[in-house]
Amino acid sequence: GESVGLHLPTLSVQEGDNSIINCAYSNSASDYFIWYKQESGKGPQFIIDIRSNMDKRQGQRVTVLLNKTVKHLSLQIAATQPGDSAVYFCAENTRGSNYKLTFGKGTLLTVNP
Amino acid sequence: SAVISQKPSRDICQRGTSLTIQCQVDSQVTMMFWYRQQPGQSLTLIATANQGSEATYESGFVIDKFPISRPNLTFSTLTVSNMSPEDSSIYLCSVNLQGWNTEAFFGQGTRLTVV
Numbered sequence: 001g002e003s004v005g006l007h008l009p010t011l012s013v014q015e016g017d018n019s020i021i022n023c024a025y026s027n028s029a030s031d032y033f034i035w036y037k038q039e040s041g042k043g044p045q046f047i048i049d050i051r052s053n054m055d056k057r058q059g060q061r062v063t064v065l066l067n068k069t070v071k072h073l074s075l076q077i078a079a080t081q082p083g084d085s086a087v088y089f090c091a092e093n094t095r096g097s098n099y100k101l102t103f104g105k106g107t108l109l110t111v112n113p
Numbered sequence: 114s115a116v117i118s119q120k121p122s123r124d125i126c127q128r129g130t131s132l133t134i135q136c137q138v139d140s141q142v143t144m145m146f147w148y149r150q151q152p153g154q155s156l157t158l159i160a161t162a163n164q165g166s167e168a169t170y171e172s173g174f175v176i177d178k179f180p181i182s183r184p185n186l187t188f189s190t191l192t193v194s195n196m197s198p199e200d201s202s203i204y205l206c207s208v209n210l211q212g213w214n215t216e217a218f219f220g221q222g223t224r225l226t227v228v
Contacts, residue, residue, distance in 0.1 A: 032214040043117075043205050043219035044156070051214060089155060099144045099209045101217055103156040 023090035136206030
């Protein structure tokens with residue numbers, strides 16, 4: 001079936017740098033996207049979301065970009081901090097999918113002090 | 114938001130036995146979900162727990178292996194039956210409060226090791 005995937009399984013950055021985590025999705029009917037952060041031993045934590053009628057959304061230190069033409073999603077983290085070290089998942093939902101989320105593979109972000 | 118509590122947080126079980134995982138939510142919710150996260154992997158939906166009716170299972174998951182109860186709008190259980198080492202995973206409970214295009218909230222997960 002269609003799925004959501006990630007380009008990079010690991011990303012290592014220096015503290016203070018900006019991080020970019022990418023996600024490709026294959027379901028052209030996807031119309032809602034979420035980024036989750038999962039720290040070791042914890043459940044996924046919501047970071048930011050975006051609907052398909054938007055191409056950019058900003059939060060505190062985070063920005064999500066959506067390119068529907070190439071079915072690509074990215075999460076940008078500004079001034080990355082050691083506390084940002086975690087696994088990041090993109091997830092998608094589709095109207096009519098009965099609220100079910102499909103998750104991408106995940107990217108491990110490591111922030112070096 | 115929602116506060117979701119799962120019990121147990123972790124367990125080590127013998128193969129062939131069963132484990133029941135509990136999920137308690139601090140508010141009434143219609144949509145509850147159970148996910149599995151195998152070591153180093155992403156989350157895979159097991160089933161949607163429907164209040165007042167049988168759970169809806171995803172492809173590859175069956176009721177005999179993963180029976181689910183949903184006795185009310187704040188509670189659900191997932192049982193992992195006749196366990197084998199391949200069932201070693203993190204099992205996560207999730208709820209959606211407001212609709213298909215809003216975020217889902219997750220419990221902290223139950224880390225299961227089958228020996």
